[in-house]
Amino acid sequence: MSLPRSVKIVEVGPRDGLQNEKQLVPTAVKVELIERLAEAGLQAVEATSFVSPKWVPQMGDNAEVMQQIRRKAGVAYPVLAPNLKGFDAAVEAGATEVAVFGAASEAFSQKNINCSVAESIKRFEPVICAALALDMKVRGYVSCVVGCPYEGAVAPQKTAEVAQRLFDMGCYEVSLGDTIGVGNPVSIQRMIEACARHVPMAKLAGHYHDTYGMAITNIYASMELGMRIFDSSVAGLGGCPYAAGASGNVATEDVVYLLNGLNIETGIDMEKLLAAGQFILEHLGREPASKVAKVLLAKKG
Numbered sequence: 487m488s489l490p491r492s493v494k495i496v497e498v499g500p501r502d503g504l505q506n507e508k509q510l511v512p513t514a515v516k517v518e519l520i521e522r523l524a525e526a527g528l529q530a531v532e533a534t535s536f537v538s539p540k541w542v543p544q545m546g547d548n549a550e551v552m553q554q555i556r557r558k559a560g561v562a563y564p565v566l567a568p569n570l571k572g573f574d575a576a577v578e579a580g581a582t583e584v585a586v587f588g589a590a591s592e593a594f595s596q597k598n599i600n601c602s603v604a605e606s607i608k609r610f611e612p613v614i615c616a617a618l619a620l621d622m623k624v625r626g627y628v629s630c631v632v633g634c635p636y637e638g639a640v641a642p643q644k645t646a647e648v649a650q651r652l653f654d655m656g657c658y659e660v661s662l663g664d665t666i667g668v669g670n671p672v673s674i675q676r677m678i679e680a681c682a683r684h685v686p687m688a689k690l691a692g693h694y695h696d697t698y699g700m701a702i703t704n705i706y707a708s709m710e711l712g713m714r715i716f717d718s719s720v721a722g723l724g725g726c727p728y729a730a731g732a733s734g735n736v737a738t739e740d741v742v743y744l745l746n747g748l749n750i751e752t753g754i755d756m757e758k759l760l761a762a763g764q765f766i767l768e769h770l771g772r773e774p775a776s777k778v779a780k781v782l783l784a785k786k787g
């Protein structure tokens with residue numbers, strides 16, 4: 487077994503994290519958080535989502551966020567766009583990378599985006615075409631890759647089919663979401679092996695929520711198979727409004743600590759990352775979900 491020499495982390499806190507906060511976070515706070523994360527060395531910071539504000543009011547200031555962030559050269563700021571309406575609004579607001587999001591489970595697809603898996607693929611097609619015509623990159627998400635809050639266990643083949651569709655339609659990367667954090671190293675590896683039969687491993691990312699504390703273990707298990715892109719959320723913020731009980735993504739601090747310990751390059755400055763986490767937590771009036779952040783912040787005093 488050989489682990490990768492470097493790993494890319496896609497920071498999803500400003501989107502996946504803040505979409506699930508009960509309180510509306512002011513736009514200026516979101517903008518500062520995104521800028522701090524880019525300064526900490528993250529190469530991709532998912533900034534917001536262009537979804538219906540009736541469904542997810544937390545992302546209702548999407549255009550303002552995109553217009554106000556000071557962009558750092560070399561950093562990508564993808565945004566979610568579930569349909570052409572969202573895509574057009576994203577482009578209008580200055581987005582240069584979008585992400586479509588499907589699911590491996592029918593029930594979750596209905597709850598999350600109000601259509602079947604097959605219908606969602608039909609909706610994504612024009613979004614991906616329009617994006618590619620503008621030379622924009624499109625990321626693809628598959629949710630519920632090993633388990634669904636409504637349907638229970640999800641077969642690896644089902645996830646692989648959706649991942650393949652997204653990749654074949656033109657997504658440059660497919661992020662595999664354990665939306666409710668029910669995966670373990672064995673189920674995650676089986677699922678990745680099924681996907682990697684259709685999508686090159688270098689194009690697959692792991693997006694693991696840490697509901698049961700399994701996410702770090704699952705990242706290690708994924709790296710054993712050669713995966714080297716992971717989504718995470720500063721301070722472990724996050725969850726999905728359409729997956730009851732889903733907690734935050736694995737904390738970026740935990741991932742960076744693991745990778746630093748394994749001498750795997752991330753390009754991320756832990757001090758600046760901790761400060762970004764402290765900044766948003768102070769605003770939310772909350773302690774970090776990350777044990778690493780708790781310990782390192784306590785040491786600093």
Ligand code: HMG
Nearest residue numbers: 536537538541568571572598599600627629630663665726
């Ligand atoms: P719908 O109701 O089926 O769509 O929603 P519709 O086309 O019938 O439109 C209904 C209304 O929504 C209309 O407005 C549209 O204009 C408006 P009305 O006439 O009633 O005033 N609308 C929009 N407004 C703004 N932006 C848009 C848009 N589209 C329609 N893009 C839709 C379909 C997908 C829009 C809706 O279901 C929705 O917004 N869902 C939110 C889904 C979401 O944000 N979920 C969380 C993100 S996914 C996630 O967290 C998982 C992930 O992290 C991976 C993992 O962890 O597994 C990615």
Ligand code: MG
Nearest residue numbers: 502663665726
């Ligand atoms: Mg998520």
